Amino acid sequence: MEDDSRVGEARRHAALLAQECGLDAVQAGRLALVVTELATNLARHAVQGRLLLSVRPARAEVEVISIDHGPGIPDVERCLGDGYSTGGTPGTGLGAVRRLADRFDLHSSVPGGTLIVARIGGSRAASDAAHIGAVSVAVRGEQVCGDGWAFALDGDRTAMIVADGLGHGPGAAEAAAAALETFAEDPLARPALLLERVHGRLRSTRGAAVMLLQADAAAGVVRSAGAGNVMARLVSGVSDRTLLCQHGTAGLTIRTPEEVSTPWPHHALLMVFSDGIESRWKPDALAPLLSRDPALAAALLMRDHCRGRDDATVAVLRRKD
Secondary structure, three states: OOOOHHHHHHHHHHHHHHHHOOOOHHHHHHHHHHHHHHHHHHHHHOOOOEEEEEEEHHHOEEEEEEEOOOOOOOOHHHHOOOOOOOOOOOOOOHHHHHHHOOEEEEEEEOOOEEEEEEEEEOOHHHHHOOOEEEEEEOOOOOOOOOEEEEEEEEOOEEEEEEEEEOOOOHHHHHHHHHHHHHHHHOOOOOHHHHHHHHHHHHHHOOOEEEEEEEEEOOOOEEEEEEEOOOEEEEEOOOOEEEEOOEOEEEOOEEOOOOOEEEEOOOOOEEEEEOOOEOOOOOHHHHHHHOOOOHHHHHHHHHHHHEOOOOOEEEEEEEOOO
């Protein structure tokens, strides 16, 4: 969002997404106001502002994520009050965004910057999925992202996959999509079995790094299997545990899949990320976000630790206790 000309572009894209997921006229209008307000704030007041829009057709929901690198908001509560404006924006500031959105969360630090997630629409399924979030972006210059992610929910169990197609561009996106399609056929199967199926399915593609996980909140355990350079970390206020994949590339060459069980501490975030994200980040910055919308944690990791040389994905699961 380098200048005001991008605001109209963002609003037009939001209108297309609203139509795609079937928002009604009132919801589409609220979405247009939210996008206009956030985009204008980024263009006029933020450093390196970025606005991400995505649609979740199964939940009839559009998600808007605002990311910037500063200057941050010194008094968040004041900014969230209706009637407060940072200067000339078309609504009444962030208070209007919070009021117009069906789901809203914000995190800001000075001078680090501000992260905002706002969702319009959604069904009961959207409420049930409130403990998951993800951000996925293509490397600059590409029209499609070669990474993919998905979640599947079943009571206390959540299955998830992150796939990173080799390279980037359409070929990588094809490989990642094939991995997600295989996952969707039986997402709650054991991760090791799913990895074998994904490996077979990806033989006709260029291959991908893949991590599959099944998190069981009732049992307090995460089971995982994977191949390649997708990583996961379980981060809480007192612990930080890394989950690694075995060597190899699904669709090309992997060893017999090995499944690993890792304790899942209370209040811990499960962060799964492709190699477009730096792996040696410190977990301290996530401490204020442990009980917040997981999309904020995904956005923070993307903002502060994206390598910028490849597609990048962060998928986050917050334990429901």
